[in-house]
Amino acid sequence: MSSSLTAVVVLVTLLHVGAFAVMIWIRVRRTEADDTPGRRASTTPCAVCGEPATHRSYDGRDPDQQYDPHTGRYWSADMAHYPPLCAAH
Ligand SMILES: [Zn+2]
Secondary structure, three states: OHHHHHHHHHHHHHHHHHHHHHHHHHHHHHHHHHHHHHHHHHOOEOOOOOOEOOEEOOOOOOOOOEEEOOOOEEEOOOHHHOOEEOOOO
8 A cells, every 4th residue: 555655656756847847848949939030130240330230221233233213213133232231321
């Protein structure tokens, strides 16, 4: 009788430890998933000063650039001529 009671106590203890470990694992995984996109967005450096970039802007160096008569500005179909820039540039 006493040995079966000990077995039940050991089993319940193992279940609690297992559930605790799963909760920690889920929390760690969720934290990693939350961090990754934010870190990726904030580490794109400004092409001029290296601060975190907020937008992209045409650099005016595309030999095949297009003229938009509506805005009076040139633009490019090549995204390589749109370097990332911070709010100040
Ligand atoms: Zn900048």
